[in-house]
Amino acid sequence: MRERTVLEDGIKAVDTLRGDLDENLELIEMGEAEDDADIVSEAEAQLSEIALRARKAELMTLLSGEADANNCYLEIHAGAGGTEAQDWAEMMTRMYLRWAEAHGYKTEWLEESPGEEAGIKSATLKISGQNAYGWLKTESGVHRLVRISPYDSSARRHTSFSSVWVYPEVDDSINIEILDKDIRIDTYRASGAGGQHINKTDSAIRITHNPTGIVVQCQNDRSQHKNRAAAMKMLKARLYEHELNIREAAAQAEHEAKTDIGWGHQIRSYVLQPYQMVKDLRTNVETSNTSAVLDGDLDDFMAAALAQRVKGGDEEG
Structure with a gap:
């Protein structure tokens, strides 16, 4: 909603500028046609004010950084x-x-x-x-x-x-997006205690996140589907932690670079x-x-x- 409000305000500002510009240009043409210096002078003054508003609007377009809108x-x-x-x-x-x-x-x-x-x-x-x-x-x-x-x-x-x-x-509240092309999912036979069934099926899941090299694995359940869901939750948690560590390191580096x-x-x-x-x-x-x-x-x-x-x-x- 905040992004929508910003976009709507930007569009409204441009539309208002365009409308005011056209209106005053028409007034200048009319004043010149009727030889009315007062109308021309007033419209020209309005054009100067419009130019100032346009410069301020232009400055707003410079605020395009990812965190620029933040507190x-x-x-x-x-x-x-x-x-x-x-x-x-x-x-x-x-x-x-x-x-x-x-x-x-x-x-x-x-x-x-x-x-x-x-x-x-x-x-x-x-x-x-x-x-x-x-x-x-x-x-x-x-x-x-x-x-x-x-x-x-x-x-x-x-x-x-x-x-x-x-x-x-x-x-x-970081939204962790995991792309299918960035992960490799391997299945393998669970090891350790678990009885006859768990040793005969490839129910264990290992997920490797290629961009970061983070690896998670789960073999808690006999269901491969449930193990995969659990492993994906683990991967998201690890990536969240990874992002926080990157931010902390960047903030520390910036602090030390002062x-x-x-x-x-x-x-x-x-x-x-x-x-x-x-x-x-x-x-x-x-x-x-x-x-x-x-x-x-x-x-x-x-x-x-x-x-x-x-x-x-x-x-x-």
């Missing part, structure tokens, strides 16, 4: 630097909370480790809503702040670092002194409206980073 977890960790870095981590937490609020997402605090004097050492948030992971996944990385420290009595300029890690919420929270690793710089500038070092998107960014205005940065990923074929799932 997500967002972790923030202060880098080295004590109170200054911990205050920056708290500022970033507020920034993402404000972004989520502006987009109608539900937020839930899962963990918070306060700093010794101010700020936080770390925080974990769950952000729930359509495409939460798709938008926020581009925020993973190190964020650098340059400002006059409010904790420095000499009012010197300080540089602080905090890291962000975003990962999707995964539904554990770079040092310091110089040379940042994805975005937030400069408040000696000038006002926020610049994404991956896409070169920048703005001098630093207060708006720290209040959660991150859409331009996210959109550019997302477009860059898709263009480069680096779609995440």
Whole structure:
């Protein structure tokens, strides 16, 4: 039902854009034919608004990763630097909370480790809503702040670092699909105790899953049919466990691959002194409206980073 709603909303958005475009083009033709500059001017203004809506709709098509529609977890960790870095981590937490609020997402605090004097050492948030992971996944990385420290009595300029890690919420109710071409089923004569009948019939079942090399076998019942059904259940359970292990290993590898929270690793710089500038070092998107960014205005940065990923074929799932 969620997928159906997303598809219906997408089709409706395109149909509305097409209808509004045709209507205003007709108005321009009519205004020019009647030499009515007001009609032409109003229709042209509407075309600019339609173009803006079309760009937003185009951005939605970039959210095509397997887990993009999912809720997500967002972790923030202060880098080295004590109170200054911990205050920056708290500022970033507020920034993402404000972004989520502006987009109608539900937020839930899962963990918070306060700093010794101010700020936080770390925080974990769950952000729930359509495409939460798709938008926020581009925020993973190190964020650098340059400002006059409010904790420095000499009012010197300080540089602080905090890291962000975003990962999707995964539904554990995995649908295990086993293709006939991927398995080999062998029958063999059961061994061990069981009496005269069980030793004379090939009722035992062995199933080999070729892609993973997982092998299961069952010989509990005298019925080959029942043993096969039981073995298939065992295989599904093993494949489920296998998938969980892969996910855990991938998450661990990603966690270990996170770079040092310091110089040379940042994805975005937030400069408040000696000038006002926020610049994404991956896409070169920048703005001098630093207060708006720290209040959660991150859409331009996210959109550019997302477009860059898709263009480069680096779609995440």
